[in-house]
Amino acid sequence: MQTTQWNQMLQAHHTEHAGVSIRGASKSYGAFRALDDVSLDVAQGEFVSILGPSGSGKTTFLGILGGFVQPTSGSIWIGNRDITFEPPHKRDIGIVFQNYALFPHMSVGENITFPLRARREPRSEWPAKLKNALEMVELTGYETRRIHELSGGQRQRVALARAIIFEPRLILMDEPLSALDKQLRESMQIELKRLHQRLGATIIYVTHDQREALTMSDRVAIMNKGRVVQIDTPERLHDYPVNAFVAGFIGEATLLSVTRVDSNTVSLGGTHLRTAKPLPMQALLHLAVHCEKLTIADGTQDPSSNLLTGTVSETLYQGESIRIFLKLEAGGELSFRVPSNHAGRSQLRRAGDAITVALHPEDTIVVPDA
Ligand SMILES: Nc1ncnc2c1ncn2[C@@H]1O[C@H](COP(=O)(O)OP(=O)(O)O)[C@@H](O)[C@H]1O
Ligand SMILES: [Mg+2]
The missing domain is CATH 2.40.50.100 (RNA polymerase II/Efflux pump adaptor protein, barrel-sandwich hybrid domain)
Structure with missing residues (x-):
């Protein structure tokens, strides 16, 4: 099966890299510390959630990983490479935001292949990659649809496919399910967890929903006021x-x-x-x-x-x-x-x-x- 081959390729690609290390990262806005000396090691292939109340610094933290926010101090590593000063497009990170950020005037297929275009990947490779990405999020046959013709859950899956099509070693997600209703959110949680198992990619997932974090994660980092208070397995956090x-x-x-x-x-x-x-x-x-x-x-x-x-x-x-x-x-x-x-x-x-x-x-x- 093609998906299996693609997965093997992905996994081979991923084993070239170790995990992610955040070392003493801080971010100040004027006198205000949005992120205060955060250190975290995420293993290759691990699913780690960042859980905390609104304003605790979760998005700032993810922004530093993605390269959208420059830390005031500290460093970010992928494997043994310091990426602290690398621009976002050079980091090879797949990103999924809360509001999908899809291009409304493009079809599903055009949205999903956008990262391949942006990275100038050879056009001859697009169809096979698109086919596999669509299979993975169970949207085969939807490539010519328009975004406005899709349900919320389908749009979220398009955003996911777009984040994984270029085989990123690391996927960052910022409250990707919070706009969905409860039933869809819960089924997407299970789908995402299965997708993670199939991909073998490292996932760092931001949420303010503790049930969501406990359901999906290998480990959860609890944030409060810009600091990581505890990082542990769901069971340990509970007990x-x-x-x-x-x-x-x-x-x-x-x-x-x-x-x-x-x-x-x-x-x-x-x-x-x-x-x-x-x-x-x-x-x-x-x-x-x-x-x-x-x-x-x-x-x-x-x-x-x-x-x-x-x-x-x-x-x-x-x-x-x-x-x-x-x-x-x-x-x-x-x-x-x-x-x-x-x-x-x-x-x-x-x-x-x-x-x-x-x-x-x-x-x-x-x-x-x-
Ligand atoms: N660009 C900015 N300028 C000033 N303050 C900011 C900026 N971005 C975030 N903050 C502040 O940093 C804190 C953490 O924000 P954020 O990381 O978005 O939290 P969360 O995602 O956990 O809700 C908040 O108090 C927020 O108001
Ligand atoms: Mg946020």
């Missing part, structure tokens, strides 16, 4: 957040102030909770409770579980689950979910009901202040 910012950003967690009692116990307003994980040394500590880790204590929970009692303050029906808010006796409010199936409904409690919830010591996550 071992380095501070309250990460714990609050990943998953659906409530943060409650706690104080240290001993090496594996904290106090939440007098209620002692044991953790199976090492307690941080800092003075200001927070308990991070992910809503999926709480269950109603009904005698079947692990006997070592921490128990928290309180009163139901509100229940919210959210389709696949019902979210229950609980005012704790120990102070503060938590929420957890029960599935909205028959079994879940039997656990449903009403506002005013007194209940006890269980939290396993393995799920008892204590983090220092951000």
Whole structure:
């Protein structure tokens, strides 16, 4: 199959290069530091997401990689080549932006082959490359269509095909799915992940959507105020957040102030909770409770579980689950979910009901202040 050959060629091409290194990159606008001493090593073929709230410096970071933003200090390397001062078109990077940036007056085929034209690649090679790129994004037969005749998801796939047709070693994507509706976004996430596996290219993917980052990435770099706070696998970010910012950003967690009692116990307003994980040394500590880790204590929970009692303050029906808010006796409010199936409904409690919830010591996550 031709696609396989092309993939082999791509992979051979990619093995000539190592990963990407960002070393101490900063960007200032006047006195304001949009990016503050960021270092990151991305391995060849890795899918790394940059996740953070709006304004945390994600686009600035990607701009430095792509060559659109000149860093104030620091350097960017691809393999053993310093590309810090190379112009964008010499970097061999495929780029996909949030708003597609397709040429509306050109056909699908003309859009996709644009990078080949810009790079003055021999015209005789275009048809085979176009065919393969179209196959990869499942748009075979669409080459003569106009952009305005396509759906949002199809346009996004054209943008993708345009980014991969010249066999870049590195693909940068800045919130490429954020303009799509939820269903399409979720199916595109899965398609993109599969495409990454087929291509073997390195992908750096910017998003503010934590679920998207967790779904797609080998590792996720969490950014806040121009800095990378933590870079880890999705599982590690979830279970071992380095501070309250990460714990609050990943998953659906409530943060409650706690104080240290001993090496594996904290106090939440007098209620002692044991953790199976090492307690941080800092003075200001927070308990991070992910809503999926709480269950109603009904005698079947692990006997070592921490128990928290309180009163139901509100229940919210959210389709696949019902979210229950609980005012704790120990102070503060938590929420957890029960599935909205028959079994879940039997656990449903009403506002005013007194209940006890269980939290396993393995799920008892204590983090220092951000
Ligand atoms: N050209 C610019 N001039 C001045 N400030 C900028 C410029 N570009 C970005 N910024 C500022 O840098 C910060 C980070 O921006 P950005 O990288 O776009 O964040 P994100 O993509 O995470 O939303 C923001 O506070 C933004 O206002
Ligand atoms: Mg941005």
